[in-house]
Amino acid sequence: MNITDQVYSAADSANQDRAQAIRDSLRDAIVDRRLAPGTKLSEGEVGTLFDVSRTVARAALQMLSFEGLVRTERNRGAFVANPSPEEARQVFASRRLIEPGIATAACERVTSADIVAFRAQLDEEGRFIAERGPTARRSEIKASGDFHLLLASVAGNAILQRFMEELVARSSLVIALYGRSGVSACGHTEHTGIVGALESRDSGLVSRLMLHHIDHIEADLDLRVRAGPALREALNF
Amino acid sequence: MNITDQVYSAADSANQDRAQAIRDSLRDAIVDRRLAPGTKLSEGEVGTLFDVSRTVARAALQMLSFEGLVRTERNRGAFVANPSPEEARQVFASRRLIEPGIATAACERVTSADIVAFRAQLDEEGRFIAERGPTARRSEIKASGDFHLLLASVAGNAILQRFMEELVARSSLVIALYGRSGVSACGHTEHTGIVGALESRDSGLVSRLMLHHIDHIEADLDLRVRAGPALREALNF
DNA sequence: TGCACAAAAATCGTATGCAATCTTTTTCGA
DNA sequence: TCGAAAAAGATTGCATACGATTTTTGTGCA
Structure with missing residues (x-):
């Protein structure tokens, strides 16, 4: 997979830090699985793609490396x-x-x-689930992650929110690699249940529902070691 | 070799080593309170200090900024x-x-x-508490943090370990700013209790002791807003 | 053909230069 | 003397250049 084909042009980045805009764009592409695990992200290519020098591209890649979304090897990329x-x-x-x-x-x-924001989020999830096709499926995965990020923002702790951003992003990578069926519809109903418990302010219930939800997501993974990913990585594909 | 060395040499030794060495050195200085909150860290100064170009110094500062130990302002430093x-x-x-x-x-x-490692860590804590003077007090704060990092490394989750790295480092900044008496001796006995519970593998007790320990550390803080830090920051001191 | 080895290309790590921005100092008028 | 505007200085943001390292390509020999 070539990143040139997969990354859409940088969103309006003229205002703020350009490296951050590039990071966000690349992270979206990784979370959306438009960039497959193992894809090479060379500084030069990223730079020309976003029309910046290698210096800025490198800074963006360094950020992603901190989040665990990108692995860098010295003198290799x-x-x-x-x-x-x-x-x-x-x-x-x-x-x-x-x-x-x-x-x-x-x-x-x-x-x-x-609560209104949560309902809107749930609606969006539902829309993507109703649709078919790989594009809708990607959007659905992203929307599912956004639900958890919305919850983290409501919790009001900026540090935990950042931790969750990292964990949600890495989770989508994991699901991309080891996901089996996609329990999306099931996940959607669980999200709905969590919002309901949130509305009635039953913190014990919310906590329990969340734990079960995470267990269900993980239960859908097939974490047995397989030759596939290692081979793909070895072939730099 | 201390805990932080272990973590980072294990986790990402493949990266640009020089920027990381500088980051580690600066982080130690911040955690040890040799660099006071608000101190300016200019790229040029850091670069000449460590005998590297601004490029490398800048990368180190960016890393610290991700960890929340350093705040960067555009075009200001x-x-x-x-x-x-x-x-x-x-x-x-x-x-x-x-x-x-x-x-x-x-x-x-x-x-x-x-357990042997924990005992050694506790001994070191005790030594610094026995000593007097600002140097020993700094070492004592660092040793106290290292105890929590050692626990995190034993837990065996690299992601949580990194989160704890960040939280412990930021905690020492917070204690530097808002710490009152320094409940160090008290903290030491609590650490000892935690190791004891760990040895008897009483997970419920360990968890409870840890929660109380954190509560005690936080209770020692004086988090009322005061003019001091804001003024100092405004004066760039 | 297959393999080892060398040349070439690509890519990275880092230093340095220049423009933009911020900070400090100087100057000048009221 | 005081305050404001302008000049000088310092610092950052970014691009580019060059050596070092890795990867690929090409070539000769068995």
Whole structure:
């Protein structure tokens, strides 16, 4: 896969830090699976794509490397991360630890305006599930992650919010690699249940529902080691 | 070799080593309070200090900015972070959420070799507490943080370990700014208790002790807003 | 043909230069 | 003397250049 074909042009980046805009654009592409795990992201190519020098492209790649979405090898370059089954387990172990707490915190701070935002988010999820085709499926995965990020923003802790951004992004990589059926519809109903519990401010219930939800997502993974990813990575595909 | 060395040489030694070495050195200085919050870290100064170009210095500062230890302002430069009371609360809220879980996980994986390492760590803490003077006090703060990092490494989750790296580092900044008495001796006895519970593999007890420990650290802070830090920051001092 | 080895190309790590922006100092008028 | 505007200086943002390292291509020999 060639990144030139996969990345859409940078969103309006004239105002703020350009490296950050490039990072966001690349992260979206990785989370949306338009950039497959193992894809090479050379500084020069990223730079010309976004019409900046290698200096700026390099800064963007460094940021993604910190988030664990990109792995860099000295004198070799940057590649979209190819998480091992062990890394996948750690991602979900981290989410099991953090997200129930975030859900509890969100329960105590949620406003009616937030509930409206949650409903809108659920509607969007539903729309993508109803549609068919790979594009809708990508959007659906992204929307599912956005639900968790919305919850994290409602919880009101900027540090935990950033941790969750990293974990959600890495989760979508993991699902891309090890996802089996896609329990999307099931996940959607679970999200709906969480919003309901949030509305009634039942923090215990919200926390429990979230834990089960994460367990369900992880249960859908097939984390047995297989030759596929290693081979693909070895072939730099 | 201390904990931070272990973490970063294991995690990403493949990257540009020089920028990382500079980051580690600066982070140690910040955590040790040799660099006060608000101190300006100019690219040129850092570069000449470590005998590298601004390019490398800049990369190191960018890393610290990701960890929240340094705040960068466009066209103005990088400064040692000056966490607000709200940020301080968020740091400790995050630790309350994460560390009991880490302690539980560590409980299930701890080996007798780990216990030996914990005992050595406790001894070192004790030595610095016995000594007097600002140097010993700095080392004591660092050793106290290293205890929590050692626990995180035993827990065996690289992602959570990195989160803890960040939280411990930011905590020491917070303590530098808002710490009152320094409950160090008290903290030391609590650490000892945690190791004891760890040795008997009582995960419930370990988790509870850790939660209380964090509460005690936070209770020692004086998070009332005061003119001091804001003024100092305004004066760029 | 197959393989080892060397040349060439591509890519990265880093230093340096220049323009833009911010900060400090100087100057000048009221 | 004080304050404001302008000049000088310092610092950052970014692009580019060059050596070092890796990857690919090409070539000769068995």
